[in-house]
Amino acid sequence: MTSEGVATSARKLQRGQSKRGFSENEPTMACFLDIENTFNNVAIESVLSMLDESQVGSYSLRANVIEELQTQWRRKAWATWATAYGLAERFNIMARRKRLEESEIASFLMEEEEETEDGSNSETENDLIEDDVQSDFEDEYIDEVIEESPNDTSTTSENQRHDHRIVIPPQRVIRGKNRHVWATSKGQSSGRTTAINIVRSNRGPSRMCRNIFEPLGYFQLFITEEIIQEIVQWTNVEISNKRSDTMTSLTFADTNATEIESFIGLLTLSAAMKDNHLSTVELFDSSFTGSRYVAVMSRDRFDFIVRCLRMDDKTLRPDRRQQDPFIPIRKVWDMFIAQCKMNYSPGSNVTIDEQLLGFRGRCPFRMYIPNKPNKYGIKIPMMCDSGTYYMINALPYIGKATNTNGLPQGEYYLKELSQPVHGSNRNITCDNWFTSIPASKSLLLEPHKLTVVGTVRSNKREIPEELKNSRSRPVGTSMFCFDGPLTLASYKPAFKVGVYVVIVR
Secondary structure (H helix, E strand, O other), X not given: XXXXXXXXXXXXXXXXXXXXXXXXXXXXXXXXXXXXXXXXOOOOHHHHXXXXXXXOOOHHHHHHHHHHXXXXXXXXXXXXXXXXXXXXXXXXXXXXXXXXXXXXXXXXXXHHHHHHHHOOOHHHHHHHOOOOOOOHHHHOOOOEXXXXXXXXXXXXXXXXXXXXXXXXXXXXXEEXXXXXXXXXXXXXXXXXXXXXXXXXXXXXXXXXXXXXXXXXXXXXXXXXXXXXXXXXXXXXXXXXXXXXXXXXXXXXXXXXXXXXXXXXXXXXXXXXXXXOOOOHHHHOOHHHHOOOOOOOOOHHHHHHHHHHOOOOOHHHHHHHOOOOOOHHHHHHHHHXXXXXXXXXXXXXXXXXXXXXXXXXXXXXXXXEOOOOOOOEEXXXXXXXXXXXXOEEEEOOOOHHXXXXXOOOHXXXXXXHHOHHHOOOOOEEEEOOOOOOHHHHHXXXXXXXXXXXXXXXXXXXXXXXXXXXXXXXXXXXXXXXXXXXXXXXXXXXEEOOEEEEEEEEO
């Protein structure tokens, strides 16, 4: 079909707009879709031939042809419509009403073809885009990983582009102060994922927790009846010791399970409402905090329960406290942590770190840490899920009284806190108080079977001198050394600062 036929088709379609009542764009789009399809040898060329051979005055035939063109236009995908719309903007036949040369039409179509080839392919991009959001099904790892071929030129060129940020020591083997041997190049790895990196469990609540929809049900999953009864038992013993003959009002009566649950609920509510810094006078003042606290119990009753609250047999403390300073609440604490472990399954990545709970009361293991928001308090190392921040396990730091069984304190807490995930091949991220080279290696073995990513203090004897911060080393560079499954990375973020990270995978 020649350019004269195309222009004739456009003029005929334009004249048919007023009779058929089409919108301004519909015949134009159909015309230019026909132009595109004609040069691509599509079947609609026969329809255009019918339009050229028809008489100008034959309305019915032209109407049938236009309807066929409209049908073909509606079947086109959005990308084709956009291409046709771009052609319409360029050609603008309806406005200019002049004949286009065949060479001019061909040049326009060639430009469109070049732009399509240079542009992005949406289907290819969808295959390449990766989502940074961690999914719950991300924990199901694939058994096989396809590694890039060493002969891949694109990978080689990319590595050469980043070589200036990686410093490679000239020696093939370097040693730490304790003669620990590190290799400066990584050995060849197979194309399969190692067994230690395969996790076959999903993150989320346990099966028994999935059918609970009421807040009270979730509360009772963690504060169980056994915990409540333990508190009620020993609190009533303390109330009996403190109560005198003149204390006959209900303020000094024995407590029960319902009241203790209400008491814990008041403490939880005050924390949620950011009222835990208020005194009890302000907390139970209805003009200040409303009736949400005073409706549960009076201020005098609340103060009396606080003074009498006990979680163990007070008469046995002197002998047992020498071995465990945490004995006044040890039993209730262990029951609560057991529920935390049982009610949730963590993901493939967990984090171990410490938290300082603000407390200025009398406590033999209260600590002072100046760089914390609450400078005085109780230090509690804990293990949490990296995706949901759920606390899985926690142990209070009781200072020198901790029985570490001959292990360094950091390694002891690392292994004790990770007990719920032993043998699961999960990965632990921790800071330099917990991380050491021997501890990282031992976690790979039975019964732990865990991998570690953590920073290492620069005074560790396993770190070679070649990796430490030197003035001649440029800022922003990294160095690596390897010892089997261990990878030690040294990064220099500033002139006099060095960061050391050990990766065990």
